Amino acid sequence: MMGGHHAATGAAAWVAVTSTAPFAFGWYEGVSDTGVLAGALVCAGAALLxxxxHHSGTIANALSPVSNWVVKVVETVSGGHRKGTHSILGVVVFTAIAWLLSFVRVDTGIEGIGTVQVGPGILCVLLVAFALKALKITRDTKILPWTTSVVLAALIAVFAPEEWFWMPFCVALGCVVHNLGDFITTNGVPWFWPLKFRSPRWARDGKGIIELTSFWKRNGSLAMPILGNAGSVREWIFLIPVSLYAVVGIVWALLSQMGYYPQGFWNQVFGIA
Ligand SMILES: [Zn+2]
Known part of the structure; x- marks a missing residue:
C-alpha cells in the first residue's frame, strides 16, 4: 500500500475506534474531541512506522536529519524492508517503545505548566512529520516539517497534556492497520517474523490440490491480496470511502471541539454527545 494510503487508513482507524465505536458499541468514552483530532494525525503517522x-522510503526524509537516523536504526534492527517491522513482534516492539517513552517527563515546577510529557511529545513530533510528509502536506523543505510538527506537538502538550495517555494505543493501532494494509496487497507481510514458515513446494508449483502461492509466499509472507499490487486502481477505489470517513470524522470532532453540537444521524456515526 502507498504511504499516503497508509496514513489515511491510520487516521480512519483512529476515528473509528475513538469516536464511532464508543457510540456504536457502547464502549467507554475515554478520548475527548481533542484526542480524536490529535490522535487522528498521530495515528496517521504511526501507520507509516x-x-x-527502508532508508530510501518517503518518510526517511520527513524530518531530516532525525528521521534518517531513526530509519537507519529501524532498518538495521528489523533486518530490512518488510521484515521485522511488518510482523506481530514489530507491532509489540513499537508499542513498547511508545509505552516506555510515556515515562519520560520533566516536572518544571512552574505553576500552570507543571509536568511536561517529553517522551510522548518527541514521538508526536516525529509521527506528525511522517503523516504530513506522506499526505504531501510538507514537501522536501527542511524547515516546514519541523515547525509544523513541533508547533502541533506543543499545542497538544500545552492545551491538552492529559491527552497523551492514549499514545501507546495509538502507535499499536497505527502499526496494526499498516500491516493489515500490506497484508491485503500482493506482497503480503511476514506476520511471524523472525520465524519463517516457507510455503511447501506443492503449494507453489500448481501440482498440489490447491495453489496457495498468492496467499503463502516462498519467503514465508502471508497475503490476502484483495487489492492486488500496491498502488493499484483497486487500492485507490478502496481508499476513497476510507479517506472520506476520516475527513468527515475529523471535521466532526473539530466542530464539537468548537462547541457546535449538530443533531441527527451523523452524530451517531461520529460520536458527538
Ligand atoms: Zn509496509
Missing amino acids: PDAD
Missing part, C-alpha cells in the same frame, strides 16, 4: 525500515 512499519515502513521506517
Whole structure:
C-alpha cells in the first residue's frame, strides 16, 4: 500500500475506534474531541512506522536529519524492508517503545505548566512529520516539517497534556492497520517474523490440490491480496470511502471541539454527545 494510503487508513482507524465505536458499541468514552483530532494525525503517522525500515522510503526524509537516523536504526534492527517491522513482534516492539517513552517527563515546577510529557511529545513530533510528509502536506523543505510538527506537538502538550495517555494505543493501532494494509496487497507481510514458515513446494508449483502461492509466499509472507499490487486502481477505489470517513470524522470532532453540537444521524456515526 502507498504511504499516503497508509496514513489515511491510520487516521480512519483512529476515528473509528475513538469516536464511532464508543457510540456504536457502547464502549467507554475515554478520548475527548481533542484526542480524536490529535490522535487522528498521530495515528496517521504511526501507520507509516512499519515502513521506517527502508532508508530510501518517503518518510526517511520527513524530518531530516532525525528521521534518517531513526530509519537507519529501524532498518538495521528489523533486518530490512518488510521484515521485522511488518510482523506481530514489530507491532509489540513499537508499542513498547511508545509505552516506555510515556515515562519520560520533566516536572518544571512552574505553576500552570507543571509536568511536561517529553517522551510522548518527541514521538508526536516525529509521527506528525511522517503523516504530513506522506499526505504531501510538507514537501522536501527542511524547515516546514519541523515547525509544523513541533508547533502541533506543543499545542497538544500545552492545551491538552492529559491527552497523551492514549499514545501507546495509538502507535499499536497505527502499526496494526499498516500491516493489515500490506497484508491485503500482493506482497503480503511476514506476520511471524523472525520465524519463517516457507510455503511447501506443492503449494507453489500448481501440482498440489490447491495453489496457495498468492496467499503463502516462498519467503514465508502471508497475503490476502484483495487489492492486488500496491498502488493499484483497486487500492485507490478502496481508499476513497476510507479517506472520506476520516475527513468527515475529523471535521466532526473539530466542530464539537468548537462547541457546535449538530443533531441527527451523523452524530451517531461520529460520536458527538
Ligand atoms: Zn509496509
